[in-house]
Amino acid sequence: MWKLLNQITRTGLCSEKPSAAPWACNTLPQEHSPEAAQHALLKIVGRALTIRAIDAGSCNGCELEMHALSNPYYNLEGAGLRFVASPRHADLLLVTGPVARNMLQPLLRTIEATPRPRFVVALGECACTGGWFGDSYATLGALSRVLPVDLHIPGCPPEPGFILACLLNFLQRLPAERLPA
Amino acid sequence: MTSSPTDRKSLHHLIQDYCPDAGRLPGPFPLWRGACSPAHWAPLAEGVWQAQGRLVALWWSSEGAVLQATYVLGREVLWASLAHSAGHPVADISPWFPGANRLQRAAADLASGALAFAAADQRPWLDHGCWAQQGHQEPAPNLPYAFVPVTGEGVHEIAVGPVHAGIIEPGHFRFSVVGEKVLRLEAHLGYTHKGAVAHWRQLPPLQGHRLAARLCGDSTVAYSWAYCMALEAALGWLVPERSLWLRALLLERERVANHLGDLGALGNDAGFAVGLAHFSRLREDWLRLSNTVFGHRLLMDRITPGGVCCDLQAPQCALLQAQCAALEPEVLALRDIYEGHAGLQDRFGATGQVLPALARQLGLTGLAGRASGIARDLRRHPQWAPYNALDVQLVLREEGDVAARVAVRFDETLESLRLIRLVLEHLPPAEPAGAAAAPALSAAPGSGLGRVEGWRGEIQVALQLQATPQGPTVSDIHLHDPSWHNWPVLEHAILGNIVPDFPLINKSFNLCYSGHDQ
Numbered sequence: 093m094w095k096l097l098n099q100i101t102r103t104g105l106c107s108e109k110p111s112a113a114p115w116a117c118n119t120l121p122q123e124h125s126p127e128a129a130q131h132a133l134l135k136i137v138g139r140a141l142t143i144r145a146i147d148a149g150s151c152n153g154c155e156l157e158m159h160a161l162s163n164p165y166y167n168l169e170g171a172g173l174r175f176v177a178s179p180r181h182a183d184l185l186l187v188t189g190p191v192a193r194n195m196l197q198p199l200l201r202t203i204e205a206t207p208r209p210r211f212v213v214a215l216g217e218c219a220c221t222g223g224w225f226g227d228s229y230a231t232l233g234a235l236s237r238v239l240p241v242d243l244h245i246p247g248c249p250p251e252p253g254f255i256l257a258c259l260l261n262f263l264q265r266l267p268a269e270r271l272p273a
Numbered sequence: 274m275t276s277s278p279t280d281r282k283s284l285h286h287l288i289q290d291y292c293p294d295a296g297r298l299p300g301p302f303p304l305w306r307g308a309c310s311p312a313h314w315a316p317l318a319e320g321v322w323q324a325q326g327r328l329v330a331l332w333w334s335s336e337g338a339v340l341q342a343t344y345v346l347g348r349e350v351l352w353a354s355l356a357h358s359a360g361h362p363v364a365d366i367s368p369w370f371p372g373a374n375r376l377q378r379a380a381a382d383l384a385s386g387a388l389a390f391a392a393a394d395q396r397p398w399l400d401h402g403c404w405a406q407q408g409h410q411e412p413a414p415n416l417p418y419a420f421v422p423v424t425g426e427g428v429h430e431i432a433v434g435p436v437h438a439g440i441i442e443p444g445h446f447r448f449s450v451v452g453e454k455v456l457r458l459e460a461h462l463g464y465t466h467k468g469a470v471a472h473w474r475q476l477p478p479l480q481g482h483r484l485a486a487r488l489c490g491d492s493t494v495a496y497s498w499a500y501c502m503a504l505e506a507a508l509g510w511l512v513p514e515r516s517l518w519l520r521a522l523l524l525e526r527e528r529v530a531n532h533l534g535d536l537g538a539l540g541n542d543a544g545f546a547v548g549l550a551h552f553s554r555l556r557e558d559w560l561r562l563s564n565t566v567f568g569h570r571l572l573m574d575r576i577t578p579g580g581v582c583c584d585l586q587a588p589q590c591a592l593l594q595a596q597c598a599a600l601e602p603e604v605l606a607l608r609d610i611y612e613g614h615a616g617l618q619d620r621f622g623a624t625g626q627v628l629p630a631l632a633r634q635l636g637l638t639g640l641a642g643r644a645s646g647i648a649r650d651l652r653r654h655p656q657w658a659p660y661n662a663l664d665v666q667l668v669l670r671e672e673g674d675v676a677a678r679v680a681v682r683f684d685e686t687l688e689s690l691r692l693i694r695l696v697l698e699h700l701p702p703a704e705p706a707g708a709a710a711a712p713a714l715s716a717a718p719g720s721g722l723g724r725v726e727g728w729r730g731e732i733q734v735a736l737q738l739q740a741t742p743q744g745p746t747v748s749d750i751h752l753h754d755p756s757w758h759n760w761p762v763l764e765h766a767i768l769g770n771i772v773p774d775f776p777l778i779n780k781s782f783n784l785c786y787s788g789h790d791q
């Protein structure tokens with residue numbers, strides 16, 4: 093126990109403000125800064141916005157970076173976002189991969205199980221454009237070929253900080269009536 | 274089935290008897306390739322099994338309608354091909370190599386009817402009835418899969434997946450349980466099949482490493498290296514010494530990154546969330562420095578045909594050295610905490626056990642194999658540069674439980690840190706610009722085999738090039754993931770354990786879906 097406490101105190105806090113990370117680039121105008129988005133989000137939703145991840149045939153690279161979002165640096169929940177286990181509890185679906193045909197039915201069923209209003213986000217090059225796999229006998233390619241997509245986050249894989257900035261920016265720009273009550 | 278020493282044959286005898294025309298191929302590993310007749314296909318497998326060799330991969334090449342297999346005996350590799358005539362089922366080799374069951378079913382799926390095996394299990398594996406070539410362009414629902422039923426009083430089934438509760442890849446698990454106790458687990462995979470092989474035929478071979486890097490995101494360095502090794506062997510290229518050392522540096526960094534992630538997740542799955550917080554912080558530091566020094570957090574596309582596309586100067590070497598020095602005490606401190614935590618040890622110990630005898634019988638490989646007494650690590654091969662100069666220390670445990678797989682990860686992390694420092698200290702100097710002639714795509718391209726010890730186990734790429742007026746193109750390629758052999762073992766590891774321990778056991782293997790399904 094002593095060793096554990098020692099390790100915890102020695103490490104201290106390492107969470108970064110969303111804007112402190114290097115990617116929180118100059119490309120985001122001030123009013124869309126992740127911090128502003130975070131405040132706006134909490135004001136409008138009043139609770140954490142819940143995210144459900146769906147792998148529709150990714151190489152696992154995008155999943156690794158999604159995992160990284162939950163590490164202490166990014167303070168995801170501090171930004172008002174939370175991963176949940178069930179689509180029934182989700183507001184937003186993060187979909188990765190070039191939509192493998194073998195995954196199409198499970199993907200559509202999971203999305204159907206998510207209550208509206210819901211947002212569908214294509215994460216990574218594969219889900220955005222089909223990436224290196226494109227359209228073939230086994231894949232359908234871009235997610236938008238299958239269903240309407242609210243936001244595309246490019247990158248192979250996109251870095252966690254960039255994912256966070258894109259999500260917060262997107263949510264802040266949404267008209268209030270589209271946000272879940 | 275046991276064998277006496279007298280009926281054990283050396284690889285050369287097996288070649289003489291069953292693949293008489295086999296010839297030696299160039300490459301860093303001693304490799305023979307030859308054709309095998311249908312009558313000799315099963316005796317060859319049996320001979321390899323008796324000689325205590327193992328099956329690495331088995332696949333179908335639609336080019337030329339050939340079934341291919343690679344076997345390893347000691348340190349030597351045999352790549353055998355069987356010209357297949359339609360209508361004659363191929364002998365089943367799964368009695369000797371249980372891992373062949375799914376490999377054969379996958380081969381039959383990808384041959385779309387052109388290949389059949391004389392095996393009892395004829396269920397499709399990768400093919401879920403959704404692919405476009407089967408006459409329906411419109412998306413079709415997945416066909417039901419015939420899981421083996423378990424009956425008896427109080428037995429019921431739990432179906433999990435393909436979409437899981439956590440952020441993990443898709444696959445279906447069917448548990449047959451009594452109360453909490455698991456009587457049988459059967460996995461159904463193939464959900465992430467992307468038809469990757471078909472894409473290579475359209476790609477110039479010098480671009481193929483980028484696709485190889487995207488088959489399994491956590492082993493992107495290992496896959497790109499294996500692809501490049503195969504391509505370089507097929508083209509007869511020599512790779513500069515410094516590039517080989519840099520490749521090893523990248524591979525060890527990938528190993529450390531994955532071990533850090535897994536150690537955290539294993540702590541978390543056993544109810545120790547602090548472990549996850551610490552290890553995921555360490556992993557993030559590690560990935561960020563990879564990004565700073567090499568330009569990509571997961572090190573994708575850093576290994577290119579003929580070498581690497583990154584180099585190190587003194588300041589970057591210093592950064593990498595300093596990070597190793599900082600990480601080592603942290604890992605040691607966390608190992609102390611894990612080992613001294615009664616709750617963790619209680620969950621880890623004797624959970625998901627695979628004893629060495631079973632591991633050998635089922636062909637368990639890689640990291641999980643080393644936790645079950647299988648003393649095998651490709652990096653200890655005397656001909657694989659630069660590892661032949663690094664004297665990699667084998668990490669081995671006999672217990673085969675979650676605790677052993679955790680211990681192997683701790684020890685391998687520390688060993689990789691040592692290797693990284695060694696590589697940085699002894700990095701050969703860069704060749705003066707222009708010293709090496711620009712490599713040419715040779716006129717008569719052949720075939721090549723690449724083998725790399727990724728963090729999960731042995732990754733193998735078998736590549737066949739063909740000459741065309743536009744230069745060489747890929748006529749056939751197969752990428753083999755160690756998960757093929759380890760998935761069936763997971764189904765044994767869970768037997769007799771309780772359902773709530775499955776996430777922990779599964780994570781301790783951490784097998785790959787995308788690299789398996791491809």
Ligand code: SF4
Nearest residue numbers: 150151153216217218
């Ligand atoms: S975008 Fe890149 S990292 Fe993500 S799934 Fe596709 S290949 Fe993998």
